[in-house]
Amino acid sequence: MASRHPPESDALRGSIDLLVLKALSLAPMHGWGIGLRIQQISRGRLEVNQGSLYPALQRLEHRGDIESAWQSTENNRRARYYTITRQGRKALGEEVDKWKRFADTIALILES
Amino acid sequence: MSLLKGLSARARSLLASRASEARMEEEFRFHIAMETDRLVAEGLSPAEAHRRALVAFGGLDHHREAMRDGRGARLLADFIGDVRYALRAMRRRPGFAIAVAVTLGVGIGVNGIVFGFVNALLFRPIPASNSEQLVGVFSVDTKTGSPGLLAYEDYVDFRDQSGAFSVTNPGNIAFMAIRPLLAVSYESTAPSSRSPV
Numbered sequence: 001m002a003s004r005h006p007p008e009s010d011a012l013r014g015s016i017d018l019l020v021l022k023a024l025s026l027a028p029m030h031g032w033g034i035g036l037r038i039q040q041i042s043r044g045r046l047e048v049n050q051g052s053l054y055p056a057l058q059r060l061e062h063r064g065d066i067e068s069a070w071q072s073t074e075n076n077r078r079a080r081y082y083t084i085t086r087q088g089r090k091a092l093g094e095e096v097d098k099w100k101r102f103a104d105t106i107a108l109i110l111e112s
Numbered sequence: 113m114s115l116l117k118g119l120s121a122r123a124r125s126l127l128a129s130r131a132s133e134a135r136m137e138e139e140f141r142f143h144i145a146m147e148t149d150r151l152v153a154e155g156l157s158p159a160e161a162h163r164r165a166l167v168a169f170g171g172l173d174h175h176r177e178a179m180r181d182g183r184g185a186r187l188l189a190d191f192i193g194d195v196r197y198a199l200r201a202m203r204r205r206p207g208f209a210i211a212v213a214v215t216l217g218v219g220i221g222v223n224g225i226v227f228g229f230v231n232a233l234l235f236r237p238i239p240a241s242n243s244e245q246l247v248g249v250f251s252v253d254t255k256t257g258s259p260g261l262l263a264y265e266d267y268v269d270f271r272d273q274s275g276a277f278s279v280t281n282p283g284n285i286a287f288m289a290i291r292p293l294l295a296v297s298y299e300s301t302a303p304s305s306r307s308p309v
Contacts, residue, residue, distance in 0.1 A: 031139055049168075049175075050168050050169045051169045052175065064121070
C-alpha cells in the first residue's frame, strides 16, 4: 500500500458507509452524485477522497444494503445508479440511533 | 430478499472478476468526466478541470487496489465461512457425517478396484514382446455357433501343421516382456511328458 494514501481509519470508514446510506435514502444516485450530495449535506466540512466512495459502495452492495444497475443520465451518459434496499434502510436507522446515543452520552459527560 | 440480493451480488463479483474490473473502470471514467464538466462550468479550462478532477478523486490506482482487496477479502471470507459452516453441520450430526464419509469411501474404493481390473484386462497390452502378434485359438461348433475349448493336442497340431502361425516358444523366458529374476523353464517337462498316444 502506497504511503501517500494511508487507508482510512475504521471510524472514518464506518462514517462513509453511514453517509452513503443517508445520501441514498433520499433518492437513487450514481457514485459522483452521491459524493456531491454528501458534500452538500456536510456543507463541505468533510474532506474525503472522492474515490473512497467506490470501495464503500462495493462493500455495501456485498452486504446487501444497496443494489445497483446501469442507467442513462440526463446528459445521456451511462452510469451505475445505486439504490438503498429495505435492509439498508434498517441498517441506516440502527446506525443513526447508535450515533445519537453516542453523542448524547458525550454531551451528558461534558455538561456534568 | 436483501440478503439474497447481497449474496447474488457477491456471487456475481466472484464469478465475473473481469466484468467487475470493466464496471469499475467505467464508473471511475464517468466520475472523472462528471467532475471535469462541473469544474469547466465553474470557468476552468478543460485541461485544468481534468487535472483537478483527478486530484479530487485521489489516486486512481489506490482506489483500484482497494476495490480489488475488497473483492479478494470477500472471496477468502466466504471460503472460510463455508468451511466453518460445514464443520458445524458435521459436529451437529456426527452420525450422518460418518455415514456420508463411509458411503463416499466405499464408493471411491470399489470404483478404484473395478477400474484397476478393466485397465489391466482391456486397456493395457499383454506384457509380452510383440504382443500385437499374439492370437487366441478357440474351437467353434459349426452347428450351434457356440465357442468351445481346445485340447492341448489340437493346439499342438494347429501350431505345427497349419503353417499359419509363427510360433514363439512359450517356454522361452525371453518371450515375456517381464524378465523374472529367477525362473525355471518347464518347456521340456510339461508337454513332452505327455507323449502322444
